[in-house]
Amino acid sequence: MSIFSKRGSEAVAAATAEKDGKASAMVAFPSGTTLKVRVKSAEDSAEYYGYSIFKKVNTFVPKEPAQRNAKGFITGNPTVWDRAAEYYYGMAKQAREAGDEAAAKEYSDAAYLFKGKPRYLMGFGSLETGEDIVVDLSAKQAKTIVAAIQKYAKKLDKVAFELSKTGSSTDxxxxxTPILDMDEDLTEAERANFAKCGEKPFDFALFEDCLYVADETEQIKNLVVAGFDIGLLGLTLGANASNTPGGGQDEDLPQF
Structure with missing residues (x-):
């Protein structure tokens, strides 16, 4: 079987054809960025549990997420990453019972890295394009933004905002921040887009294309990338591994 799906004129036609795929509404929001936005509603958000290791594994959501109660505690179907976190929490408990607080803290810190953490997608209207956009925020960041939205809840249809990120690394x-003088601080195009953004509510369907979904095999590979010994969970990677989900091949590990 060839690695090429199309050749010659077919390949040229495919390369120049219009694609059906819909672009994600997620926008890059690195530190130092300021976006001018319209807040359509205080409820334009969605919570999810993301898994990642800073500078090693990019944020992903499991294809089959763990079952959680209203407080976010896992009640069933833990992912392999949840199992890795639980392994370290178990080691922390043993160390604490043995009176080794230093080791207990080290294991607890390791467990925290692997556990799923609540994150939030928040939707806004972009004054640059007049279209809906989505930003991805930590729980702490989202709490700050929600508080600001609630503070100005009665003025959302009259006031534009600057959404800014500062700081470095994980800090x-x-x-x-409200833009109080929109005549002075917004361009004519931005004022027009402010009005355009208010013509319809935020499209929640846009959230569906914003997150990277990983199946269990990829999650196991990501554990290896993160430096976790998957053998501790009785897991292996390889074509002949009976406990490898889907019997996947021993492919190259993803690079981050």
Whole structure:
């Protein structure tokens, strides 16, 4: 079987054809960024549990997420990453019972890295394009933004905002600041887009295309990339591994 799906004129036609795929509404929001936005509603958000290791594994959501109660505690179907976190929490408990607080803290810190953490997608209207956009925020960042939205809840149809991120590494802060003089501080195009963004509510369907979904095999590979010994969970990677989900091949590990 060839690795090429199309050749010659077919390949040229495919390369120049219009694609049906819909672009994600997620926008890049690195530190130092300021976006001018319209807040359509205080409820334009969605919570999810993301897994990642800073500078090693990019944020993903499991194809089959763990079952959680209203407080976010896992009640069933833990992912392999949840099992890795639980392994370290178990080691922390043993160390604490043995009186080794230093080791207990080290294991607890390791467990925290692998556990799923609540994150939030928040939707806004972009004054640059007039279209809906989505930003991805940590729980702490989202809490700050929601508080600001609630503070100005009665003025959302009259006031634009600057959504900004500052700081570095894992220590970043996000703020939402009202633009009080829109005639002075917005361009004509931005004012027009502010009006355009108010013509319809935020499209929640846009959230569906914003997250990277990983199946269990990829999650196991990501554990290896993160430096976790998957053998501790009785897991292996390889074509002949009976406990490898889907019997996947021993492919190259993803690079981050």
């Amino acid at each position: 970043t802060a996000v703020t939402l």
